[in-house]
Amino acid sequence: MLNQIVIYQNEFFNPVYRPFVGERWEMRLADMVMCRGYWSEARLVMGMAALMRVSDGGKQAWMSMTPMEIESQELGCRHAHGHVVVMGLGMAWAAVNAALHPEVSKVTVVEFDPEVIAMIRQLEVVEQLPPEAAARITILQGDAYTFVPDTPADTLVADIWLPLFGPDRDKEVRRMRANTGASRVYFWGQEMVIADRARRRGLPLTAQTVDAIVAEMDLPLIGPAECPNYPDLIERAAQAWYRPVD
Incomplete structure (x- = not known):
């Protein structure tokens, strides 16, 4: 099963992000996440960064470095x-x-x-x-x-x-x-x-x-x-x- 997992790569410049905690926003890092693309199949994303919006209702993913x-x-x-x-x-x-x-x-x-x-x-x-x-x-x-x-x-x-x-x-x-x-x-x-x-x-x-x-x-x-x-x-x-x- 493991040898069927494809690690996501792309040809673009992908910045290095670090954790950040602010009043209304957080930057989080995940070691690995399985995600499908916008028009491609699911792949394994290593070191994925995600920007979270903080509000009274909780935290919502606003953007992330996924294939999608x-x-x-x-x-x-x-x-x-x-x-x-x-x-x-x-x-x-x-x-x-x-x-x-x-x-x-x-x-x-x-x-x-x-x-x-x-x-x-x-x-x-x-x-x-x-x-x-x-x-x-x-x-x-x-x-x-x-x-x-x-x-x-x-x-x-x-x-x-x-x-x-x-x-x-x-x-x-x-x-x-x-x-x-x-x-x-x-x-x-x-x-x-x-x-x-x-x-x-x-x-x-x-x-x-x-x-x-x-x-x-x-x-x-x-x-x-x-x-x-x-x-x-x-x-x-x-x-x-x-x-x-x-």
């Missing part, structure tokens, strides 16, 4: 270019990987919670990059829905929500795009929005269906043009993670 989290962000980082605006700092994974992309000139991160910013600085996540990549990143405290950059964005990457699926999330992203001027957009859970609209209409997830739904969303989404198998990826992700909202 990484795969659900990778398209935005892989196809980013120019000035990238990242809405939501989280564990800074998207920001640091965007900064390492050769076609990216600048990364502006907008984070609402100053404690998250302080945590990432204390853990020296950005400082783990080569100096020239670290210098591309600017982290600002602000509101994703109202932030307007000094220079227009070329790429917008938005990840400020829980849960993964929100039926009207594209409306929120259109507000962000209007403020930033981004020519390309990737938002967390966009595949779930597409899958939801296809399922509600009884349509198969073909390239034609995806193109029609994306056109209705009126967002220049990263994914359909960049991935020939994007409909298949959406279907695989939806089978594992789609939870309809009544």
